[in-house]
Amino acid sequence: MSHRTSHLPEARNAVHHFIREMRYHEASRQLLALAYILVLAVFADGQWPAFYWVGFGTATVGMLIRLWASGHVKKNKELATDGPYAYVRHPLYVGNILLLAGFCIASQLWWSVPVMLAFLWFYYPTAISYEDRKLRQLFGDQWEQWSANTRALLPRFQGRGFRFGGWSLRQSLMSNGEPLIIAYVIYCGWHLVVL
Template identity: 35%
Template sequence: MAVKDTLKYKLTKVTTKTAAAGILGIILFYVAKPELLWFIPGAFLVIGGEWLRLWAAGHLRKNKQLTTTGPYAHVKNPLYIGTLLITLGYSAMAKNIYIMIAGFVWFFIWYAPYKKKQENEKLVSSFGSAWSEYDKAVPDYLPRISSYPGKGKNRWSWDVVKENSEHETAVGVFVGFAMLVYMLVR
C-alpha cells in the first residue's frame, strides 16, 4: 500500500482551511432553507465548479512541471475558481445569502492572497523564468479567451485526477449536493 493511501497521511492533510470549510459546511446545512428558485442556479454553480476542478486536476502535474494545458492555458487558478463556484453554489442551494457573502469575502480577502503568496514563491523556485513568463501572460481569475502561447502538450488524465486526490473532493461535493437535494424534497 502506498504511503499516500494511509490514514495517517490523509490526517496530516487536514488543515485549518479544511477544518474551517467543514465547520462552514455544517453551519450551511443547519441553516439551509432550500427553495427551487435558488436551488437550480446554485446546483449549476456546484456542478460547474466541480467540473472545472476535475478538468484542472487532470492536467496538474504538481511539482513535476509547469502546467499550462487545459484550463491552465486560460487562467492560473482554475482549482480556486472551482472552489469559489462550489461555495457560492452551495450557499445558493441552501438559500443562505450570508454564507454566500462570507464565502466570497473569505475567498478574495484571505484564501486567494494567501495561496498566491505561498505558491508564487514555490513556483518561482521550481520553474524560474518559465513561471515568470506564464505569470505575466495568464490572469489569476478572469480567463483569457485565447490559449497561452507557451501551452504544453499534456492531455487530461484520470490517473492525474487521482494523484491530485480530486476524486475524493468530488465525492465530498456530491455528498453535500445530495444532502441539499434531500433537504429540498423532504
C-alpha cells in the same frame, strides 16, 4: 513558523503570528471550506427550488473545473500550462470558489455570501501569493513567460481557443483526491434536496 511563512518578517506579537500562520495553512483552508459546505447543506432554507438548481449547477461547474485542473497538475515537477492552466494560473482555486458560491446560492441563507467573501479574503490572497512565489522559484523564466499572459483567477480566453490539453483521469482521480471531494459535494448537494 511554517515553510510557507519562513520568508516573511517576524510577527509583531502572538496574535499576529497566529493569524498569519492560519492564512497560509493549506489544510485549515481546505477543511474549513468543506465544513462550510456541510453547514450550508444542513441549515439551508430551501424555500425556492430554482435557487437550488442554479446553485448546484454552479457548484457542479466548480467541481468539473477542479477535476479538469487536477488532471493536469504535476505538483512541483512540471509547470502545468495546458488545459485550464492555459486560461488561468489557479484553476483549482477557481473551482473551489465556484463550489462555495454554488452552495451559498443553493442554501438560500442570507449570511452565507458575506461569510464566504470573508473566507476568500482571509485565505486566497496569501495562497495565491505563496503558490506564485513557489512556482517562480521552481520554474523561473518559464513561469515568468506563462504568468505574464495568464491571470491568477479571471480567465483570459481571447486568442486561445479551446485547449483541453494532456488531461489524465488517473492523475485527477488518484493523485489529488478528487473522488473524495466529488462524493462529498454530491452528498451535501443531496442533503440540500431532501430538506
